[in-house]
Amino acid sequence: MGTSDLIQYAHALYNAHGDKAEAEAAQKALSEEEAGNAEEAQKWRAIRGHIKELRGPKST
Template sequence: MDHKDLVQYARSLFDAHGDKAEAEAAQKAAAAREAGMTDDAEKWDKIRFHIKELRGPRAT
């Protein structure tokens, strides 16, 4: 999955799940790591990063 695809997937996940999208990506990354699928875990970590960027800074 190239950078453009990761960003597009992050946008779709964020649009569908809002603030819960980041947690979902983190759970997917953890599950992939547990299953020994390090490449998939890294992809989910990158997706999570892009979701954080889309969400922007949190208001306090």
């Protein structure tokens, strides 16, 4: 999965789940890491990073 695919997936996940998308990506990364799938875990971490960028800075 290339970078553009990860970005598209991050957009789709964020559009579907809103602010919960980042937590979902983090959970999937953890699950993949625990299952021994380091490459898949890294993809989910990248997706989470893109979702963080989509959300922008947190306002208080």
